[in-house]
Amino acid sequence: MKNTGDQQLVKRINRSLILRLLRKPAALQTGLSRAQLAKASGLTKSTVSLLVLDLLQEGWLMEGDLSNEASRGRPSTPLRMDTTRKALIGVEVAVDSVRVVGVSLIGSVLCTRNEPLTNASPSDACKQVAKMTAGVHKDLLKRGMQLHGVGVGVPGAFDTATGRLSFAPNLGWRDIDFVPLITKAFARTGMPAVPVFVQNEADTSALSEYEFANNNANDSLIFVTCGVGVGAGIVLNDRLFTGVQGMAGEIGHSILQIGGAQCSCGRRGCAETFFGERVLSKMDDPSMGGKYLGLVLHNLWTTFNPGTLVVGGSSCVRYPSMVDVASKALAAYANSAGITPAPKVRTASYGILAAAVGAAALVLHQEQLFFK
Amino acid sequence: MKNTGDQQLVKRINRSLILRLLRKPAALQTGLSRAQLAKASGLTKSTVSLLVLDLLQEGWLMEGDLSNEASRGRPSTPLRMDTTRKALIGVEVAVDSVRVVGVSLIGSVLCTRNEPLTNASPSDACKQVAKMTAGVHKDLLKRGMQLHGVGVGVPGAFDTATGRLSFAPNLGWRDIDFVPLITKAFARTGMPAVPVFVQNEADTSALSEYEFANNNANDSLIFVTCGVGVGAGIVLNDRLFTGVQGMAGEIGHSILQIGGAQCSCGRRGCAETFFGERVLSKMDDPSMGGKYLGLVLHNLWTTFNPGTLVVGGSSCVRYPSMVDVASKALAAYANSAGITPAPKVRTASYGILAAAVGAAALVLHQEQLFFK
Numbered sequence: 009m010k011n012t013g014d015q016q017l018v019k020r021i022n023r024s025l026i027l028r029l030l031r032k033p034a035a036l037q038t039g040l041s042r043a044q045l046a047k048a049s050g051l052t053k054s055t056v057s058l059l060v061l062d063l064l065q066e067g068w069l070m071e072g073d074l075s076n077e078a079s080r081g082r083p084s085t086p087l088r089m090d091t092t093r094k095a096l097i098g099v100e101v102a103v104d105s106v107r108v109v110g111v112s113l114i115g116s117v118l119c120t121r122n123e124p125l126t127n128a129s130p131s132d133a134c135k136q137v138a139k140m141t142a143g144v145h146k147d148l149l150k151r152g153m154q155l156h157g158v159g160v161g162v163p164g165a166f167d168t169a170t171g172r173l174s175f176a177p178n179l180g181w182r183d184i185d186f187v188p189l190i191t192k193a194f195a196r197t198g199m200p201a202v203p204v205f206v207q208n209e210a211d212t213s214a215l216s217e218y219e220f221a222n223n224n225a226n227d228s229l230i231f232v233t234c235g236v237g238v239g240a241g242i243v244l245n246d247r248l249f250t251g252v253q254g255m256a257g258e259i260g261h262s263i264l265q266i267g268g269a270q271c272s273c274g275r276r277g278c279a280e281t282f283f284g285e286r287v288l289s290k291m292d293d294p295s296m297g298g299k300y301l302g303l304v305l306h307n308l309w310t311t312f313n314p315g316t317l318v319v320g321g322s323s324c325v326r327y328p329s330m331v332d333v334a335s336k337a338l339a340a341y342a343n344s345a346g347i348t349p350a351p352k353v354r355t356a357s358y359g360i361l362a363a364a365v366g367a368a369a370l371v372l373h374q375e376q377l378f379f380k
Numbered sequence: 381m382k383n384t385g386d387q388q389l390v391k392r393i394n395r396s397l398i399l400r401l402l403r404k405p406a407a408l409q410t411g412l413s414r415a416q417l418a419k420a421s422g423l424t425k426s427t428v429s430l431l432v433l434d435l436l437q438e439g440w441l442m443e444g445d446l447s448n449e450a451s452r453g454r455p456s457t458p459l460r461m462d463t464t465r466k467a468l469i470g471v472e473v474a475v476d477s478v479r480v481v482g483v484s485l486i487g488s489v490l491c492t493r494n495e496p497l498t499n500a501s502p503s504d505a506c507k508q509v510a511k512m513t514a515g516v517h518k519d520l521l522k523r524g525m526q527l528h529g530v531g532v533g534v535p536g537a538f539d540t541a542t543g544r545l546s547f548a549p550n551l552g553w554r555d556i557d558f559v560p561l562i563t564k565a566f567a568r569t570g571m572p573a574v575p576v577f578v579q580n581e582a583d584t585s586a587l588s589e590y591e592f593a594n595n596n597a598n599d600s601l602i603f604v605t606c607g608v609g610v611g612a613g614i615v616l617n618d619r620l621f622t623g624v625q626g627m628a629g630e631i632g633h634s635i636l637q638i639g640g641a642q643c644s645c646g647r648r649g650c651a652e653t654f655f656g657e658r659v660l661s662k663m664d665d666p667s668m669g670g671k672y673l674g675l676v677l678h679n680l681w682t683t684f685n686p687g688t689l690v691v692g693g694s695s696c697v698r699y700p701s702m703v704d705v706a707s708k709a710l711a712a713y714a715n716s717a718g719i720t721p722a723p724k725v726r727t728a729s730y731g732i733l734a735a736a737v738g739a740a741a742l743v744l745h746q747e748q749l750f751f752k
Contacts, residue, residue: 250686313623
């Protein structure tokens with residue numbers, strides 16, 4: 009019944025479980041002892057000790073200060089996520105700008121770079137991204153930190169099955185074999201050959217919350233990003249959900265009105281024609297776009313019954329009153345039905361950096377297994 | 381690193397994997413040999429042989445005819461799902477009727493009972509369900525089959541976290557501790573104490589397709605049921621997705637028009653006000669409700685990017701032209717955008733029995749693990 013494959017899988021699951029437990033908000037504060045990890049994971053103490061030894065050596069964990077724990081009469085060494093040795097880099101390729109962040113394993117932003125996108129051709133964009141990323145990598149090296157992986161958020165549909173960026177309308181990109189392109193650009197700068205992950209920027213935004221700011225493995229989370237494009241990143245059952253072709257969450261093109269205004273996608277009456285940034289900028293009172301954002305949030309609620317709804321993106325930063333209008337509309341719908349209160353809507357913890365920080369979170373998300 | 385819990389989990393995963401492989405459409409036709417199962421599962425031949433021995437003894441599998449395989453020069457015994465020993469019962473408690481079906485492990489309908497719901501109080505409804513179910517159980521015994529489990533589909537939100545039926549508006553049920561109620565009613569009829577599973581009827585409908593008619597573990601599937609109520613059953617990453625309170629898929633109450641017609645839920649402009657059965661029955665041309673069903677299908681497409689969209693429920697049986705109108709509307713939206721063709725919309729394989737057959741499928745779905 010047993011074979012090496014089983015053992016490797018079980019080890020990987022157990023490592024993920026320990027890291028997941030230590031990344032929960034409470035554990036970030038106080039740490040957990042080996043005994044507490046054993047109790048919370050259901051693993052034996054000897055299994056936990058062996059795994060922790062590896063994780064300490066590799067730079068994932070650090071041993072905390074004894075004093076706090078000792079004062080409670082139980083001298084045991086608390087383990088914590090190590091925020092000083094391994095670092096992640098997250099990149100957001102936006103329609104008109106590039107943001108690169110260096111973050112710790114628990115999502116603390118260590119350094120950032122932000123430049124206008126100088127040329128939107130895929131190869132030129134990758135060159136610019138690589139140059140900026142190499143700069144952030146140097147900043148991390150100065151801190152004595154080792155780069156563990158790079159995540160890239162892109163404004164289009166990324167198909168994880170084929171590894172191709174199928175469509176990024178606002179950049180004019182179509183069916184780009186993006187991973188080799190960006191990996192080669194990184195290599196040319198002399199950066200170390202670390203794992204590189206790519207995903208849609210609404211999806212990475214959702215991971216900024218899920219992995220670094222919410223981190224509740226029993227929860228589902230939807231992040232609605234409002235900018236030139238409108239989209240949703242969806243985390244269900246502890247995993248990013250992207251659909252069969254990577255196009256799930258394209259709620260900017262859900263239709264709110266049959267025969268409505270012409271949308272850039274060719275359809276009429278899409279959500280983007282009601283509160284896309286280009287439409288909002290022409291409105292006398294852009295906050296009224298929130299009426300339609302509220303409708304979209306309501307329909308996401310009835311469809312997904314999510315634990316958490318987060319809104320972000322440049323429009324929410326620029327027009328914060330739009331979010332208030334949307335929240336009130338959602339609460340009014342919930343009130344009319346009177347069954348359960350509407351889920352709380354909160355704004356992005358990382359503000360305008362959500363997509364870039366979330367791209368860094370993507371590295372952890374893709375490397376870690378977690379079976380509930 | 382190893383302990384009994386790990387071994388049990390690995391065994392359960394491997395059993396599920398073998399059953400899943402043998403339930404794929406191609407395997408239902410020709411069966412798979414132990415060597416083919418080993419190759420497809422990645423398990424060793426000795427592991428497969430041990431697991432198959434258990435599954436044969438328990439009545440899950442049967443050994444097929446040698447002749448076909450032998451004619452290809454490779455004498456090996458094909459294994460198949462056993463359709464003669466174990467049976468499942470599925471129940472649909474609808475708003476005004478009760479349907480009970482006995483089905484084989486591969487979803488062949490063996491016997492059915494259908495009665496109007498005589499009294500909608502939870503305890504009376506459970507008594508009627510138990511009496512009908514005991515009748516179907518007798519039919520199965522006459523066939524020499526052993527009951528493995530019972531699934532029940534209900535027209536409301538079932539919260540798997542608490543095991544309670546939180547809300548079934550059209551029956552007037554609210555916060556019912558349904559599982560003990562129905563289990564006791566079954567026991568009083570003298571039925572054997574088999575596992576009982578409960579779920580929303582749109583969810584069970586989705587499982588009738590996913591477990592018995594589609595059965596593609598790499599796929600996601602959405603089943604939109606149109607009757608007095610409108611709802612969706614959602615299968616993602618090989619699992620039914622029901623949301624944090626079991627209310628996911630309540631798309632009948634997604635809002636299609638701000639300030640639209642009053643809905644029974646208290647909100648205005650919900651999907652049910654456009655193509656709920658009570659509204660359709662008053663329309664000169666009910667097929668035109670398909671225009672709005674098409675809009676809902678489109679928005680599910682952009683939101684989930686599902687592999688398969690299925691429509692069913694009593695309205696689709698009564699007004700088949702509504703489905704044509706909806707399919708054409710969806711195709712027209714996809715055509716306007718021109719990125720990818722719309723997913724094919726098909727009608728329920730089990731017609732009006734979808735929710736009941738799917739309730740039987742729920743038993744297999746809940747008992748089987750499958751990690752991709």
